[in-house]
Amino acid sequence: MSLVLLLLAALTSVGAAAPELDLLYPELELSRTIYVTEDGPRLSVAAEQLTVASRRGGNATLPCRIQMDQSLTPSRKMRIKWTKMTSDYLKEVDVFVAMGDHKRSYGSFHGRVHLRGSSPLDASLVITEITLEDYGRYKCEVIDGLEDGTVVVSLDLEGVVFPYSPRLGRYNLNFYEAERACRAQDAVVASFEQLHRAWRGKLDWCNAGWLSDGSVQYPITAPREPCGGKNTLPGVRNYGLRDKDKNRYDVFCFTAHYKGRFYYLIHPSKLTYDEAVAACQQDGAQIAKVGQMFAAWKLLGYDRCDAGWFAGFPDKKHKLYGVYCFKGQN
Numbered sequence: 001m002s003l004v005l006l007l008l009a010a011l012t013s014v015g016a017a018a019p020e021l022d023l024l025y026p027e028l029e030l031s032r033t034i035y036v037t038e039d040g041p042r043l044s045v046a047a048e049q050l051t052v053a054s055r056r057g058g059n060a061t062l063p064c065r066i067q068m069d070q071s072l073t074p075s076r077k078m079r080i081k082w083t084k085m086t087s088d089y090l091k092e093v094d095v096f097v098a099m100g101d102h103k104r105s106y107g108s109f110h111g112r113v114h115l116r117g118s119s120p121l122d123a124s125l126v127i128t129e130i131t132l133e134d135y136g137r138y139k140c141e142v143i144d145g146l147e148d149g150t151v152v153v154s155l156d157l158e159g160v161v162f163p164y165s166p167r168l169g170r171y172n173l174n175f176y177e178a179e180r181a182c183r184a185q186d187a188v189v190a191s192f193e194q195l196h197r198a199w200r201g202k203l204d205w206c207n208a209g210w211l212s213d214g215s216v217q218y219p220i221t222a223p224r225e226p227c228g229g230k231n232t233l234p235g236v237r238n239y240g241l242r243d244k245d246k247n248r249y250d251v252f253c254f255t256a257h258y259k260g261r262f263y264y265l266i267h268p269s270k271l272t273y274d275e276a277v278a279a280c281q282q283d284g285a286q287i288a289k290v291g292q293m294f295a296a297w298k299l300l301g302y303d304r305c306d307a308g309w310f311a312g313f314p315d316k317k318h319k320l321y322g323v324y325c326f327k328g329q330n
Helices: 003-017 020-024 026-031 175-184 192-200 273-282 290-300
Strands: 043-046 051-054 060-062 065-068 079-085 092-099 102-105 113-115 125-127 136-144 147-157 159-164 215-220 235-241 250-256 260-264 322-328
Touching (some): 043 136, 060 147, 102 113, 159 192, 159 290, 175 250, 192 235, 192 250, 250 290, 260 290, 273 322
Antiparallel strands (some): 060 125, 079 092, 113 125
């Protein structure tokens, strides 16, 4: 029921229940007709899909269509702004701004983003050469004079979550060290959404690890005593937000498709870590990273039974293994 009908119904009810008011306050007779106008927004924005899926190295178009009252036309001062929300939603990072002929991209997005511009009312953002860091939520904001509208679109990436701890052992990373550790293994710190999806895919891991919002969690599909108790329900266990400087845990990393070749190097003898690094270099490659192994296994079906060295795992005892290498593709 509209606001006008509700007001009229209320006033009619009052008049019927208390007719003596007409005698005591005759001036109310002139006050019973109330006019209420309820104008809707003359400008709004919408997206035909709120989540767009892509892969690392690919392109994606985040939809944003401007809807305007027929009495309005886009002005030269209309401002289109795209921002990216941080994983903790505490701030927004500038991505792209356009006003008339003036356009600007920011930070790591510089030179990789532009408006699709299929029509004057199309504010959709095209992102090229997608990186792992591009994953997340983006806000499209359109301002034209006193009129404005916003919509939020998520960019999802096909990839894999993996638990990671340094060679020094479990629970040795504060949040910033965890970020560096994931980057060193061709990955980024996973989001809660990515970890939850991995848990639904049967990821079970008892060690707690950092996530990108600064929380510490771990996924359990088979409850047991050392992991919160055998009588608890399966789920993603949450330690909550932790001090990023002081607290130390493992980390859950996220990686995705790569451009290149991951392979086990056939070599006549087993190698120390330093020899393994040199062997990959002699083959025109680099020693592979843990993220590249998980991506090859999960996304490409790579399967091999040989133990081999990976970047970041030198052993003081100089044990002998094979080695996995990676050749990047430009």
